[in-house]
Amino acid sequence: DAGITQSPRHKVTETGTPVTLRCHQTxxxxxxxxxxxxxxxxxxxxxxxxxxxxxDKGEVSDGYSVSRSKTEDFLLTLESATSSQxxxxxxxxxESTSGRASQANExxxxxxxxxxxx
Amino acid sequence: xxxxxxxxxxxxxxxxxxxxxxxTYSNSASQSFFWYRxxxxxxxxxxxxxxxxxxxxxxxxxxxxxxxxYISLLIRDSKLSDSATYLCVVLIVTxxxxxxxxxxxxxxP
Numbered sequence: 001d002a003g004i005t006q007s008p009r010h011k012v013t014e015t016g017t018p019v020t021l022r023c024h025q026t027x028x029x030x031x032x033x034x035x036x037x038x039x040x041x042x043x044x045x046x047x048x049x050x051x052x053x054x055x056d057k058g059e060v061s062d063g064y065s066v067s068r069s070k071t072e073d074f075l076l077t078l079e080s081a082t083s084s085q086x087x088x089x090x091x092x093x094x095e096s097t098s099g100r101a102s103q104a105n106e107x108x109x110x111x112x113x114x115x116x117x118x
Numbered sequence: 119x120x121x122x123x124x125x126x127x128x129x130x131x132x133x134x135x136x137x138x139x140x141x142t143y144s145n146s147a148s149q150s151f152f153w154y155r156x157x158x159x160x161x162x163x164x165x166x167x168x169x170x171x172x173x174x175x176x177x178x179x180x181x182x183x184x185x186x187x188y189i190s191l192l193i194r195d196s197k198l199s200d201s202a203t204y205l206c207v208v209l210i211v212t213x214x215x216x217x218x219x220x221x222x223x224x225x226x227p
Contacts, residue, residue: 042122043215107164109163
């Protein structure tokens with residue numbers, strides 16, 4: 001299994017509080033991603049990173065920010081959590097995004113973080 | 119219209135049966151295609167990539183039809199351990215993966 005961990009694995013918080021989720025990899029992969037998964041929706045990309053300090057928005061980035069100060073760590077922050085951000089959050093990594101189906105652009109996922117915002 | 123659409127199921131099949139899932143995608147410029155498997159309350163894991171010529175991995179066969187913009191996954195001789203949700207995934211031109219909502223398979227004894 002790819003070396004990718006997420007912390008915390010479970011969190012319950014209150015509306016309006018800041019929350020930071022951490023993704024840590026030991027694979028030295030260049031690309032890192034944050035997704036959320038909700039019933040009735042596929043995994044949706046929040047933000048992604050293509051290198052240290054290089055990040056970009058995904059399709060559901062409002063209310064979220066990210067930072068990547070080291071290759072191995074990718075942080076997702078909810079500045080002021082809302083109930084609509086209750087979800088399961090997955091981090092993923094990939095070696096490349098060459099555009100061709102190959103082992104290099106396979107995305108490996110972390111175990112997920114279940115976040116509940118009351 | 120969703121970019122990637124799948125029948126949510128569930129598909130309930132007996133052990134040993136053959137089952138097929140289809141997935142349609144809307145972006146004709148999509149570059150790469152994958153099937154991921156997700157067990158209940160677990161992370162998705164790559165099952166197989168889908169190549170233009172089709173590909174087979176043991177009991178699993180994936181096909182791509184670019185003209186009709188769909189991909190398929192065939193599972194032969196179903197096992198209890200195949201019970202999971204199967205996610206159709208498309209890599210679009212901006213190098214981002216678009217995930218379908220998944221098709222749930224339940225194999226019973």
